[in-house]
Amino acid sequence: MTSTTSPQGSKREYPAGSLAFPHRDLLGIGQLERHEILFLLDEAEQWVDLNRQTTKHSDALAGLTIINAFFENSTRTLLSFEIAGKRLGADVVNMHAAQSSVKKGETLIDTAITLNAMRADAIVIRHGSSGAVDLIASKVDCPVLNAGDGQHEHPTQALLDALALRHALRERGHKADDFTGLTVTICGDILHSRVARSNILCLTALGASVRICAPPALMPAEIEAMGAKPFHDFDAALEGTDVVMMLRLQTERMEGQFIPSAREYHHLFGLSKDRLQRAAPDALVMHPGPMNRGVEIDSEVADMIGRSIITRQVEMGVAIRMAALDVLTRRTRGIDGWTNDGSGVTWA
Amino acid sequence: MKQVAPLTIINGSLVLPGGTAWGGLRCVDGHIESVGEVSARDGDTVIDAKGKLITPGIVDFGVFAVDKPAFHFGGITRAAVMPDQNPPLDYPSRVRLVAYSGKPDLWVHPLAAATKGLDGKELAEIGLMKQAGARGVATGRGWIADSGAMLRLLQYAAMLDLVVVSHAEDSGLAGASAATAGDMATRLGLPSAPAEAEALAVARDITLAEMAGAHLHIRQVTTKPALDLVRAAKARGVTVTAGVTPAHFMLSDLATAEFRTFARLSPPLRSEADRQAVIEAIGDGTIDVVASGHDPRGPEDKRLPFADAEPGMAGAETLLAMTLTLVRDGAIDIARAFDLLAAAPARLLGVSCGRLETGQEADICIIDPEKPWIVDSAHMAATAGNTPFDHQPTQGRALSVFKGGVELTS
Numbered sequence: 001m002t003s004t005t006s007p008q009g010s011k012r013e014y015p016a017g018s019l020a021f022p023h024r025d026l027l028g029i030g031q032l033e034r035h036e037i038l039f040l041l042d043e044a045e046q047w048v049d050l051n052r053q054t055t056k057h058s059d060a061l062a063g064l065t066i067i068n069a070f071f072e073n074s075t076r077t078l079l080s081f082e083i084a085g086k087r088l089g090a091d092v093v094n095m096h097a098a099q100s101s102v103k104k105g106e107t108l109i110d111t112a113i114t115l116n117a118m119r120a121d122a123i124v125i126r127h128g129s130s131g132a133v134d135l136i137a138s139k140v141d142c143p144v145l146n147a148g149d150g151q152h153e154h155p156t157q158a159l160l161d162a163l164a165l166r167h168a169l170r171e172r173g174h175k176a177d178d179f180t181g182l183t184v185t186i187c188g189d190i191l192h193s194r195v196a197r198s199n200i201l202c203l204t205a206l207g208a209s210v211r212i213c214a215p216p217a218l219m220p221a222e223i224e225a226m227g228a229k230p231f232h233d234f235d236a237a238l239e240g241t242d243v244v245m246m247l248r249l250q251t252e253r254m255e256g257q258f259i260p261s262a263r264e265y266h267h268l269f270g271l272s273k274d275r276l277q278r279a280a281p282d283a284l285v286m287h288p289g290p291m292n293r294g295v296e297i298d299s300e301v302a303d304m305i306g307r308s309i310i311t312r313q314v315e316m317g318v319a320i321r322m323a324a325l326d327v328l329t330r331r332t333r334g335i336d337g338w339t340n341d342g343s344g345v346t347w348a
Numbered sequence: 349m350k351q352v353a354p355l356t357i358i359n360g361s362l363v364l365p366g367g368t369a370w371g372g373l374r375c376v377d378g379h380i381e382s383v384g385e386v387s388a389r390d391g392d393t394v395i396d397a398k399g400k401l402i403t404p405g406i407v408d409f410g411v412f413a414v415d416k417p418a419f420h421f422g423g424i425t426r427a428a429v430m431p432d433q434n435p436p437l438d439y440p441s442r443v444r445l446v447a448y449s450g451k452p453d454l455w456v457h458p459l460a461a462a463t464k465g466l467d468g469k470e471l472a473e474i475g476l477m478k479q480a481g482a483r484g485v486a487t488g489r490g491w492i493a494d495s496g497a498m499l500r501l502l503q504y505a506a507m508l509d510l511v512v513v514s515h516a517e518d519s520g521l522a523g524a525s526a527a528t529a530g531d532m533a534t535r536l537g538l539p540s541a542p543a544e545a546e547a548l549a550v551a552r553d554i555t556l557a558e559m560a561g562a563h564l565h566i567r568q569v570t571t572k573p574a575l576d577l578v579r580a581a582k583a584r585g586v587t588v589t590a591g592v593t594p595a596h597f598m599l600s601d602l603a604t605a606e607f608r609t610f611a612r613l614s615p616p617l618r619s620e621a622d623r624q625a626v627i628e629a630i631g632d633g634t635i636d637v638v639a640s641g642h643d644p645r646g647p648e649d650k651r652l653p654f655a656d657a658e659p660g661m662a663g664a665e666t667l668l669a670m671t672l673t674l675v676r677d678g679a680i681d682i683a684r685a686f687d688l689l690a691a692a693p694a695r696l697l698g699v700s701c702g703r704l705e706t707g708q709e710a711d712i713c714i715i716d717p718e719k720p721w722i723v724d725s726a727h728m729a730a731t732a733g734n735t736p737f738d739h740q741p742t743q744g745r746a747l748s749v750f751k752g753g754v755e756l757t758s
Contacts, residue, residue, distance in 0.1 A: 030535070109651050129653030130537040131607030150653070151537030194537055221529035221540065255523055 014039050017337020021327050025137045025144040028153035029201040037205055038178065041163050044316070044323035048163070051087070051318055060326055061090035064121035064333070069111070069136075070147070071097040071127040076289055076314065077147050077157075081124050084321035090121070108132060109139055116140040121332050122325060125149070130194075143328035145321075151192050151253070157288055158198035160320040162206060164313040165243060168284055180207035185237045185279070186228075187213040187269060188247025188296050191220050192254070195288045196247060200228045213237035215269065217258040218249075234269050238278040245286040246271050246297045262295050272298045276307075284309055350452075351378045351710070351753035356388035360397030360714065363404070365691065365703055367683050373402065375710035378752035383704050395755070397714050400747060403686050404702050405711030406668065409591060409693035410486075410513065410567045411642040414446070416454050418642065418664035418730035420756055423746030425454065425711035427642070428697055430513075431461035432488045438464050438472040440480040447481030453751045457697050459486040459513055462501050468492040471501060478508055483697040484565070486513035489614060489659075491549050493519045495556065502560035511563045511589075511696050514553050516574065517615055521545035526655040528616045532601040539655055543618055547573035554581045554588055563587045565696055569635065570596040570618050572625035579634045589696065590629070591637035593663055594670030595736055597626045603736055607654040610725070611736040613641075614659035630688065631679045637696065638688040640667040644732035662730040665723075666737050672717050672744035682717070710753035719745040 014020040020039050023031060032040075050056055066085040070078050078094060085092035095115075106114075108127075112135075115123055122143045125133045130150030137144035148154040166177050184203050190196045190212050203210050204227040212223055213231040223230055231237035238244065249258075249265065259265045276283065285301055285308040293299045302308055330338035358372035362383065373383045374392070388394045405425025412430050419427060429446055431437035437446060438461035450456035460482035464470045466489075474485050485505050491514070492498040505512045525541035527533035533540035550566060554577060557564035569575055569590040578590045595613055600620040603611040611617055629635045643660030650657050671689055674680050680688070686702075694702030701709040723740045725733030749756045 107648065107651075108653065109647075127653070129656050131655075132653040134607055135651070135653055149537075150655070151539075153537070197535070197537060220534040221542070222531040222534055225531040226535060 012038065012042060018331065024328070026155055026324050026328060027134055027137060027144065027146045029155045029158050029198045029205070030153065032205070034205045037159070037162070037202060040159055040320070040323050040327065041166065043327055044159075044163055044319040047319035047322040048167075048316065051315070056087050057089065058087060059089040061085070061088035061329060061333075064090045064329055065119065066090045066092045066122045066124065066325065067095060067115055067118070067120040068092065068124045068147070069095045069115060071125070071132070072148070074126055074147070076317070077126065080314070080317040081147060081321050084318050084325055087318070088322055088325055090325070108135065112136040112139045116142070122329055142332070145324055145328065148194055150194065151197070152194050153198045154194040155198050156317070156320050156324060157195050158202035159324070160313055160317040161199055161245070161286060161288070162202055163316040163320055164286070164309050165284065167312065167316070168309045178206040179203060182208040182243065183211065183241045184208050184243040184245060185211040185213060185241040186245045186247065187234055187237060187271070189218045189249045190214040190223065190247070191218045192250040193247050197226070199245065200226050204228070211237045211241065213269070215259055235275065235278055238275060241279045241283060243284045243286060244271060244276065244279055247288065248290065248292050248296055266295050270296055270298065271301050273300050276301055282307065286310060286313060288313065351375065354381070354389065354392045355395065355710065355750065355753045356386055356392045357395045357397055357402055357712065357714065358386065358388065360400055360402035362402050362704055363682055363686050365683060365687065367681070372397065373704060373712070375712070375750070375753035378710055380704065380706055380708050380710050382706060395714070395748065401682070401715040401717055402704065403713045403715050404690040404704055405713055405749065405751065406689045407693040407697065407699070407702050408642065408664065408667065409637050409639040409696060410459070411640060411664070412660065413642060413644055413731065414449055414454070414456055415642060415644055415664060415730050416450065418644070418662065418728065419454055420749055421729040421746070422640070422664045422666070423668050423713040423715060423749055424640070424664055425749060425751050426457060426699065426701065427454065428457045428459055428483060428693065430488060431459055431466060431486050436461045436466045436488070437477070438466065440473060440476040443477045443482050444480040453756050455751070457483040457699065459484045462487045462492065462512065463497065466490065469494060469497055471497070471504060474504060474510065475508055478510060482510070483699070484511040484513055486567075487515050489515060491515050491517050491519050495552060498553065499556045499560060502556050502562035502564065506560050506562035511565050512557070513565045513567050516546050516549035516553060516566045516569065518545040518548040521548065526612060526616065527604060528601055528618050530601060530619055532604060536604065536607060536654070543571045543622060544573060546571045546615060547577060550574040550577045554578070554586060557588060558586050563589070565589045565591065565637075567591050567639070568593060568596065568615060568641070569629070570615050570626060571622045575625055575629040575634050579629070579632070582634065589636040589692070590634060591639055592626055592630070592635050593639055593641040594667060595661060595663070597623060597630065597674065598670055599623070599736055604654065608736070609650045609652065609654055609657035610661065610734045610738060612654055612657045612659050613661060613736070627674065627679050630674060636688070636692045638667070638671050639693065640664045642730070644730045645734045646732045650734050660734065661736055662728065662732055662734045665728055665730060666735060666742070668715070668746060669721070669742040669744040670737070673742070675717070676743070710750060712750040713746045714748040715744065715746050717744045719743060721745060
């Protein structure tokens with residue numbers, strides 16, 4: 001058994017080596033067990049500390065090549081992965097779809113085979129179609145990290161949200177580092193949101209009760225089967241909640257009209273200071289970004305000191321991605337207990 | 349393929365419209381001459397069925413490709429081909445070309461495009477296409493959204509005594525969806541449409557068909573509310589018939605897990621409750637036809653993210669075996685199975701086959717309903733192996749296939 005120091009200094013026990021995280025890829029929260037989620041969060045703590053130093057550098061991944069293949073536009077996630085890879089000492093290359101051969105009609109599979117042939121040690125992929133990252137992962141020989149696929153999953157976002165939440169709660173004196181007893185309300189365009197799906201899976205796995213709030217047209221069918229309680233009335237959804245996570249309207253994914261107007265949406269589903277009163281006293285406010293201030297969230301809430309942890313989410317993103325890159329490349333790097341040594345791990 | 353010598357098949361279990369009977373049949377000049385207690389005469393080619401089933405050749409109603417090896421593997425002797433070809437079957441000469449494309453050992457019955465370019469708006473030259481060999485008229489892969497256009501089509505087809513084959517999915521609800529709204533689609537994050545999109549379309553099409561006095565055939569009815577509408581319409585005497593493919597009675601949307609694009613179909617796979625409703629509807633006669641929907645698709649269409657992949661399955665080889673599971677499960681008997689597979693589609697097309705009766709064309713199969721085999725997408729007779737039943741063990745194979753009294757050699 002190996003142990004990792006948890007924030008409170010208590011030792012959490014994990015199975016030895018790769019048994020703690022027996023996956024080649026990080027494709028979604030849905031593939032992870034609760035203890036695997038906690039393992040990644042605990043692993044990230046060391047990188048949170050490092051990132052707060054003046055010299056933010058490790059040579060853990062020196063000599064490895066990481067390709068960030070982004071088939072969909074991204075600023076913060078791409079930057080976050082790039083910084084994470086560089087702080088670990090890896091050679092990081094970014095591939096933007098706009099300047100790639102995808103535009104010339106190359107199929108996704110051919111692109112994947114091409115990236116594979118360049119002997120990347122990890123590939124980080126964002127793609128506009130659900131399941132695209134799974135498909136690429138099945139065609140390459142190295143670890144694949146999902147940086148968001150369509151409306152399916154965005155696992156590192158959910159992990160960084162959990163880490164940011166854990167840190168904020170710790171500062172308030174919470175002892176446990178899972179979320180048992182916590183109520184989290186996620187409001188916004190749930191239908192088109194991979195962030196919502198990954199967060200529902202992650203938060204419920206860590207013990208939180210999750211409420212989901214959206215107008216009917218933006219609420220996915222049978223979302224309650226994923227363990228979330230659906231609401232259409234934002235005020236009711238906010239009642240006594242400990243955490244409010246706001247999501248933006250993904251107008252780029254909408255075919256047809258889903259809401260009458262942004263100002264009406266703000267009236268019904270926007271988080272204002274007044275509305276936040278309905279939540280628990282000192283309830284935390286989260287947003288994965290980018291924010292549309294004045295639509296789903298008012299500036300005075302987004303910037304509320306002591307309540308909004310939106311910038312902390314961004315900070316934790318780098319640490320989580322460092323942890324994910326570190327853990328997934330341990331096999332390649334021949335770390336003790338992580339190689340194919342017949343220890344019985346089947347890579348899934 | 350001209351039958352030279354008379355053919356006598358003996359020692360089999362004849363699958364007749366009313367049930368099975370021991371015996372054989374004799375075929376002369378491409379037609380069935382006698383059924384039952386037959387004895388071969390001098391000069392006859394004699395085939396011993398060795399106790400296996402002697403059945404009509406399968407008439408596959410609504411395929412997207414003429415794929416002879418797959419059809420012959422599956423015991424299919426005739427196929428009604430959908431107008432969704434490239435270019436579409438919206439012009440008499442194209443219809444005529446397709447009508448002759450399978451002969452002599454496979455007869456292809458074209459279904460004419462209802463509208464030019466299958467755009468759902470402007471009527472195609474249906475009368476001329478009928479003359480050219482069209483045996484029905486079809487809306488294609490899509491629904492005709494314009495109710496006025498659909499009514500005019502139904503009225504016109506009724507005048508020409510042609511069945512109208514419709515695809516029932518309300519296009520406003522279905523949009524660009526790739527899955528049925530529900531737990532599975534939500535988890536996978538797939539663009540989805542409510543299953544009710546089918547009932548809406550069926551309700552409208554039945555209403556218009558009733559007004560027009562037309563024969564409406566809904567090629568695939570896959571949900572309980574839509575099946576209830578068909579059942580009620582039949583009860584009040586509307587000339588509506590319904591079909592389905594094995595995917596919708598064998599699989600639910602669980603088969604789309606892990607983004608398996610071989611399970612990307614149109615209409616999409618439904619809930620388990622709807623799957624059960626389809627089986628019930630086959631049992632009670634609400635569903636008239638089981639067809640393959642054969643649509644072989646190579647990796648360029650299928651090795652893509654789920655929603656970007658083309659819908660469709662290569663179904664010709666598995667049609668018989670999957671339908672026989674309904675017999676083994678007791679949902680239907682073997683006679684009914686061949687009504688669904690052969691007699692009913694032959695009636696829709698107005699062709700003289702599909703039953704083992706004197707005077708019918710000698711399209712015949714010898715079938716071992718128990719023969720075990722494993723579906724393997726890598727080794728299929730079809731031009732592509734996109735089967736949602738990949739790796740599934742199954743039972744039932746055509747041992748011999750005869751078209752017009754002549755045995756096909758594969």
